Amino acid sequence: MNHFFKVKTLEEVMALTQEFSSVGSEKVPAADAFSRILAQDLIAQKDMPGFRRATMDGYAVEASATFGASESSPAWLDIAGTILMGDIPGFSIEKGQAAKISTGGMLPKGADSVVMVEHTDLIDETSVEIYKSVAPLQHVIDAAEDFAKKETVLSRGTFIRPQEAGLAAGLGFYQVETYKIPKVGIISTGDEIIPIEEEPAPGKIRDINSYTLAGFIKEAHAIPVCYGIVKDDLAALKKAVEKALEETDMVLISGGSSVGTRDFTIDVLSTLPDTDILVHGMSISPGKPTILAKAGKKPVWGLPGQVVSAMVVLKIVVIPFLNKLKGLAQQDQMIKVPAKLTRNVASAQGRRDFIRVLLEKKDSVLLAKPVLGKSGLIRTMIHADGLLEIGDHVEGLEKDTMVDIILL
């Protein structure tokens, strides 16, 4: 196989999502729907709430019976009854009548509004004075006011926040069709990498990438499956990748940082059956040596071994890519906040740069302070609150420029 590849842009890599099939869907109880992605449109089967409901404690009335009522000239109404919570009123009211009602109660026939109890005076058990007029539909939620029957209330591809979970519940979708939660296999490679329980001799370092990558996968509401550390050995790496491909939906190989190891990743991917190398190098920094292959129908990523590079590629490239595969309609879920840059930042043309920044509020303005330091230093990611993206055709940004920061 010829490994001569043109370095790809972020957009070109993201467009490759169409080469992959998205994860399947499954029915889950509404209680488990939070943080998943809808795989069906939710269509209201009935009006919601389905009946005219009080939003205040007081008296259900026909509004016109209160018109002109005031402190000095109250309206005088007969009490036709009391409405119990959750009950269908067993009576209706006429224009001169009122019914005692609590918030959430169902208005009786004939009533179109509620007078707040604060604006009434109970004269005796059968009559009440009204001191303030109400308009029709005041202090009520009408039968179809939240959602109307046949309305599409949520679309396939929607991320289910707490309120969407509540809405599904309220509409009676006790089971919801959602996309499956993808499993992501994580393999750390490199002869210099040792398990974190061990004491590193000089020349060795503990496995950091398995832990940072797993964290980002969890943050993206997917399931990391760690396959440990594989030495720089072709057969061993091939075996690990095959196992991970069998058991998960996507595989991440975080390269040992040597050239040799990177070659191993390409070599292994080249010898896997039914596998194409789609990306070998991206025009982003950090993260240039990123690899993407399609093994069967599944994506396999070769990530840089440098701790910061691996994290940036995961956050900026892999997670949005995964979001698309897992059915999310709005692929870019990264939260950005505007901030003022505190110093000049240089950038190379033809490359997308991601600069770590610390955010600091000063006089109600958010300042973005570039965090200096090599991409092998995890310290720089600990100090960083976000990433500043500098476009391919920008040579740099000047101090005091307002920029959008991707939150970490």
Add this chain to the structure above:
Amino acid sequence: MNHFFKVKTLEEVMALTQEFSSVGSEKVPAADAFSRILAQDLIAQKDMPGFRRATMDGYAVEASATFGASESSPAWLDIAGTILMGDIPGFSIEKGQAAKISTGGMLPKGADSVVMVEHTDLIDETSVEIYKSVAPLQHVIDAAEDFAKKETVLSRGTFIRPQEAGLAAGLGFYQVETYKIPKVGIISTGDEIIPIEEEPAPGKIRDINSYTLAGFIKEAHAIPVCYGIVKDDLAALKKAVEKALEETDMVLISGGSSVGTRDFTIDVLSTLPDTDILVHGMSISPGKPTILAKAGKKPVWGLPGQVVSAMVVLKIVVIPFLNKLKGLAQQDQMIKVPAKLTRNVASAQGRRDFIRVLLEKKDSVLLAKPVLGKSGLIRTMIHADGLLEIGDHVEGLEKDTMVDIILL
């Protein structure tokens, strides 16, 4: 008990966290540390990475041997050997020598920098030409450059993001002391509330609050425990609260929306042993009828029954309160983005208002459009991307004001 309470401000309620003991801590594997909160300072036991490491593929040299080297006048060095990944070099180099090294490799004694392979030309197996000078420590990470021995690298109370999990791993903290994940009991009350599997007759509505509240609790990395729906019955509610208090660290009672039910919550809390009502009414909107009690050492919240009010109180009051109890040093974890208000918004003095807004980007400015609608309509929270906070002493905000939006 006298139920006459002065309505409390948000700050007064938040200050009450000190009345409660925080959750305990426990050791967890580094792999499970993501999204938890550190209950210990992490102090580096050794320098990290602990040895002088290459950050580029090339040749380890003593920098001064390359001074003045250029394309036209290269420096000529003898190759003393090749360094294998993860190995301690078995030789040292002198000024006229170089050692082949890969990214991540350990520099031999005598070397203080790395020349990138791109700036060299291999003459034969024993000698290499250098075309570009390097400065001491160029293209290396020094032994203590990431973290130095005895340095406090992370403090107790830190939220563990992916990078903090990776750092703990890298430093060999394969077990980390973290605060326990609190369990939060959720009780829905009200005679009009039915399980979501059932078809509501007129007057009844399905339980929404159990699902929205559980979602927000999960979002806050805590564990919701749902106790279902309790009818408006003193004994039944008392039993449910007692059970929840026994099994969880904090209890939420989402009131049926009737006055009656709110009274039940106060009545039950008043009759529980060793229980004080600390808050009965807050000066926020929505959310005024919020209750906070201290039962033994645990907080019990009475939340409004209106779906929107319950969510706003949870997000704005209960979660930050919980964050404090669970050991988070920076209590306010709400993400805020600046946006431009698209219309005038009125607000009452002496009250903190939270207005639902939809965010829309237009010409690189984020617009905050208030979402109109009653607080009984979940639709308004579905359409909302955030909440606009309006201070106690502000009468309202004018169109085009720049405001901070709390993301939902």
